Amino acid sequence: MKAAVFRQANVPMQVEDIDIAAPGPREVLVRAVAVGVCHSDLHFFNGTYPGQTPMVLGHESAGVVEAVGDDVHYVQPGDHVIACLSVFCGHCEHCLTGRMNLCQEPETKRRPGEAPRLSQGGAALEQFVNLGAFAELMLVHEHALAKIRKDMPLDRAALIGCGVTTGVGAVIHTAKVRPGETVAVIGCGGIGLSCVNGAAIAGAGRIIAVDTLASKLDLARKFGATDLVNAKEKNPVGAVKELTGAGVHHAFEAIGLKATAEQAFQMLMNGGTATIIGMIPPGEMVAMHGAEFVFEKKIQGSFMGSNRFRVDMPRFVDFYMQGRLHLDDLVSNRIKLADVNDALRALETGEVARSVIMFDD
Ligand SMILES: NC(=O)c1ccc[n+]([C@@H]2O[C@H](COP(=O)([O-])OP(=O)(O)OC[C@H]3O[C@@H](n4cnc5c(N)ncnc54)[C@H](O)[C@@H]3O)[C@@H](O)[C@H]2O)c1
Ligand SMILES: [Zn+2]
Ligand SMILES: [Zn+2]
Structure with a gap:
């Protein structure tokens, strides 16, 4: 599959062919439809925040479930989903006290020694915040997904994956x-x-x-x-x-x-x-x-709007459908994966609300 690979700070990313593993237990393979480009991607791309390389950036994504691994009960192939970096374990102190956005348990990742989710020529690639969304496919833990209604346009749904959940959530949950x-x-x-x-x-x-x-x-x-x-x-x-x-x-x-x-x-x-x-x-x-x-x-x-994203995201979708969440105006332009570097540059000057990468060639 094709993915934009981040190899070095400030060096434009190329779209490369990389390998993605088959879904293991609790994992879901998602075919990306749209991904927004957030300033947090830029913080890692320009080296303001340190990140491991090579890595697939991107984290504001929506798509369609392609395949599920063993023990996945929440979604099935064909379901429409929004991905969220607030992947939760479901049983740590944060999860059990309603602060699942703070969960840091490693069990939602593959363990060291296991085959990596992303690789190229046998060498592992990092998945930014357990998603790696600047790619045609994403392999994620099922707890990184929220299922949404199918009449919601997926390009606007993608924005709920980070920006909307963070901004609206900061207001209604954190503050x-x-x-x-x-x-x-x-x-x-x-x-x-x-x-x-x-x-x-x-x-x-x-x-x-x-x-x-x-x-x-x-x-x-x-x-x-x-x-x-x-x-x-x-x-x-x-x-x-x-x-x-x-x-x-x-x-x-x-x-x-x-x-x-x-x-x-x-x-x-x-x-x-x-x-x-x-x-x-x-x-x-x-x-x-x-x-x-x-x-x-x-x-x-405030981290990711203090979300409980499986509850919040379907509600935000309803808000959009009711005309209360103005996601149409949040999309400044729709671009291709190869234009991701331009989208990052546009964030530097502040000229866009959101660039959204579309995968529907
Ligand atoms: N806490 C979280 O969970 C979380 C989640 C997502 C993003 N973020 C962070 O939120 C921040 C915003 O992200 P974004 O994608 O909306 O960024 P953005 O680049 O799209 O927007 C920044 C805006 O700030 C304006 N701006 C720049 N300097 C200014 C100044 N001195 N005074 C007033 N306005 C100024 C710009 O014109 C632009 O409109 C980033 O730091 C990002 O990493 C945090
Ligand atoms: Zn973000
Ligand atoms: Zn947890």
């Missing part, structure tokens, strides 16, 4: 935004726009979108933003305080920068919570004035 509360979202890419959309679904009173690109702010308006701040023209902290008087109940950082994470905390009202979604480069520190804690201001991380 638990209440109706009427004010929200600011810094960064309006695939994740930030999903945060804006999630805040609208949650019934937030005022939704302030912050970005440095006017085109992204226009898009944020479509997703439910009530106020727009261009961070190139104005200091976002001053602008948000000016708009709200006291600051916001909730600020979300959806870029991955120290400076904007600090802005998220600084724009809170007393008692407010900053939720950091962006992946800040390893080793960088985020600073805030300690005295602010006396006013019950909080800062927290």
Whole structure:
């Protein structure tokens, strides 16, 4: 099968022929239909985050089940699925306390010594976050899949695999935004726009979108933003305080920068919570004035929207079908697997919401 193979940071990936194993126990072979290109792929491609090579990147994917291994009961060939990197074991402390997005148990991977899922000429290839979705086929643990209704278009379903689950989930699960509360979202890419959309679904009173690109702010308006701040023209902290008087109940950082994470905390009202979604480069520190804690201001991380994705994803599909989740506007362009390097470059400049790779030649 064909896959884009990541071999070295910042060196364009080539589409190569690689081998994929037959599904073993609990494993499912999925024929990819669409995969979105997320900034997290870029963090590993450009070396901001360290990753093993050679590796197949990609993690925002939807497709059709092609074959199942022994002991797979959840899906059967022909089922439509969304893949999720939050693969869960089902019996660790995190899984049993409803925080399955934090599960790190290794049993959902193949063990060292077992034949690898992906290989080329007998040499193993890494599967990014147990998925490796920039490929025609994916071989995953059945706990990495959510089954969805068949009338859902799979290109838009793919976006639910990471961006939507992360952005909407940060709002409704991690931060638990209440109706009427004010929200600011810094960064309006695939994740930030999903945060804006999630805040609208949650019934937030005022939704302030912050970005440095006017085109992204226009898009944020479509997703439910009530106020727009261009961070190139104005200091976002001053602008948000000016708009709200006291600051916001909730600020979300959806870029991955120290400076904007600090802005998220600084724009809170007393008692407010900053939720950091962006992946800040390893080793960088985020600073805030300690005295602010006396006013019950909080800062927290959010990983994949604190999801329970087998429950969340079918609901997000229904939200799309009802017109409440604006996935049509999230797709900036549909491209081929060979164009993946261009899609990563487009994320660097911020010009796209999402590029979606289509496999239907
Ligand atoms: N926590 C998680 O579970 C999780 C999951 C997925 C992605 N992420 C991370 O979320 C972040 C966003 O991902 P994405 O795919 O939406 O990225 P993206 O590149 O599509 O979007 C980033 C947006 O931020 C804007 N921006 C850049 N610098 C800015 C600044 N100084 N002020 C205001 N706006 C600015 C850009 O114009 C762009 O619209 C990344 O760091 C990604 O790795 C985290
Ligand atoms: Zn992602
Ligand atoms: Zn677990």
